[in-house]
Amino acid sequence: PVTYAFLPFTPHSALLARRARRTGKEVMLHLPMTSHRGAPLGPGAVDLYMTEGEFKSTLATALQSLPGVKGVNNHMGSLLTRHPGAMRWVMETLQGLGGLYFVDSRTTVATVAEQVAKEHRLPSGRRDVFLDNVRQPQAIRAQFEILLRKAQTNGYAIGIGHPYPETIAALSGLLSGLGRRGVRLVPVSRLLEIQEKREWQRPSSPSLKVVKNSKR
Numbered sequence: 532p533v534t535y536a537f538l539p540f541t542p543h544s545a546l547l548a549r550r551a552r553r554t555g556k557e558v559m560l561h562l563p564m565t566s567h568r569g570a571p572l573g574p575g576a577v578d579l580y581m582t583e584g585e586f587k588s589t590l591a592t593a594l595q596s597l598p599g600v601k602g603v604n605n606h607m608g609s610l611l612t613r614h615p616g617a618m619r620w621v622m623e624t625l626q627g628l629g630g631l632y633f634v635d636s637r638t639t640v641a642t643v644a645e646q647v648a649k650e651h652r653l654p655s656g657r658r659d660v661f662l663d664n665v666r667q668p669q670a671i672r673a674q675f676e677i678l679l680r681k682a683q684t685n686g687y688a689i690g691i692g693h694p695y696p697e698t699i700a701a702l703s704g705l706l707s708g709l710g711r712r713g714v715r716l717v718p719v720s721r722l723l724e725i726q727e728k729r730e731w732q733r734p735s736s737p738s739l740k741v742v743k744n745s746k747r
Contacts, residue, residue, distance in 0.1 A: 532555070532556065532557070532716055532717055532718045532721075533556060533702075533706075533716070534556065534557040534558075534559060534718050534719045535547070535548070535551045535556050535557070535558055535559065536558075536559040536560070536561035536604055537558065537559070537560065537561055537597055538561045538563065538573065538575070538606060539560060539561075539562070539563075539574060539575030539592075539593035539594075539596045539597065540573075540574035540575045540593070540596055541573075541574075544596070544597060545596060545597060545598065548597045548598055548599065548600075549598050549599075552598065552599045556718075557601050557718035557719060557720060558597060558598070558599050558600050558601060559600060559601060559602045559603060559604055559634070559719065560593055560594055560597055560600050560602070560603045560604075561603075561604060561605075561606045562575070562576075562577065562590065562593060562603050562604070562605055562606060562608075562621075563575060563576035563577070563606045563607060563608075564576065564577055564578070564605045564606065564607055564608030564610075564611035564612060565577075565578040565579055565607070565608065565610045565611040566607040566608060566609045566610055566611075566638070567609045567610040567639070568609070570607060572607070575589065575592070575593035575596065576589070577589055577590055577611065577617070577620075577621070578611065579610065579611060579614065579617060583620055586617070586620045587620055587623070587624045590620075590621060590624045591624055591627075591628065594624075594628060594631070600631065601631060601632065601718075601719070601720050602625075602631045602632035602633060602634060602654070602719060602720065603621070603625065603631060603632070603633050603634070604633070604634040604635070604636050604658075604691075605635065605636045605638065605644065606636070607638060608636065608638050608639075608642075608644075609638040609639040609642075610639075612635065612638065612639060612641075612642040612643065612644040613639060613641045613642060613643060614643075615643050615647055618643055618644050618647035618648075619647055619651075621633065621644070621647075622647055622648050622650075622651035622653055623651070625648075625651075625653055626651055626653065630653060630654070631653070632653060632654035632655060632656075632719065632720060632723055633645070633648040633653055633654075633655045634655070634656050634657065634658065634689060634719060635648070635655070635656070635657045635658065636658045636691060637657055637658045645657050654720070654723040654724075654727065655723065656689055656719070656722065656723050656726060657689065658689050658690070658691045659678060659681050659688040659689050659690060660674055660675075660677050660678040660681065660688065660689075660690045660691070661674065661690075661691055661692075662674045662675060662678070662690050662691065662692035662698060662701075662702075663692045663693055663695055663697065663698045666695050666697045666698075667697065668697055668700065668701050671692075671697060671698055671701040671702075672701055672705065674690070675690070675701065675702075675705050678690040679709075679712055679714055682714050683712070683713065683714065686725070686726075686729055687722050687725055687726055687729075689719070689722065
C-alpha cells in the first residue's frame with residue numbers, strides 16, 4: 532500500500548492516478564509551491580504573488596484534476612511553506628473540500644505547514660526521511676534503514692521517494708522484508724489515524740511525563 536503523489540496537469544497524471552486507484556493505492560496531489568531558489572513551478576502551482584481567490588481556485592482546480600485524491604503534500608515550497616497566510620489558504624481549501632489531509636514534505640526547517648494544518652484540525656503529518664536525495668542504491672538503503680528505526684522508535688514514520696529507477700529497484704527488495712522487522716506499510720490516511728490516536732493517548736499530566744522520563 533504505497534501512497535502515490537502526482538503533480539497536477541502533467542501529460543499522464545490523471546491516467547496514472549486512475550490506474551493507482553484501480554490497484555488499491557491511495558492518491559495524493561503533489562502540489563508545486565514557491566521555493567526560495569525560484570525554481571520553475573509548472574502548471575497548477577501556487578505562489579506568493581496570487582490573490583486569495585486565485586490561490587484557492589488554483590488549488591481546487593489542481594485537486595479536481597486528479598481522481599480520488601485523499602490529501603496533499605508539497606512539491607518544493609521552501610519559501611511558501613514559511614508563510615502562515617499562504618498555508619491558511621491551503622488548509623481552508625482542504626477543509627472546504629471535505630477535510631483532505633496534508634503532509635508537510637519539510638523542504639525547509641522554517642516550515643509552518645504542519646502547524647497550520649493542526650490549527651485547522653485537518654489530518655496532518657510530516658516527512659521523516661527523504662529516501663533518495665542521493666540516487667545511489669546504497670544511499671537509498673541507508674535512508675530506508677533510518678526510516679525503519681524512526682518507525683520502530685516513534686510508532687510510525689513517513690518516507691518520501693521519487694520514481695527513479697534506483698529507488699524503485701531498492702524498494703522492490705526492501706518492502707518485502709518489513710514484516711520481519713515488525714513494521715507494517717499502510718496508506719498515509721491510515722498512518723495519520725494511528726498518529727492521531729497515539730497523540731490522544733499520551734499522558735497530559737506534567738507529573739506523569741516526569742515519571743516516564745525518569746525511567747530512561
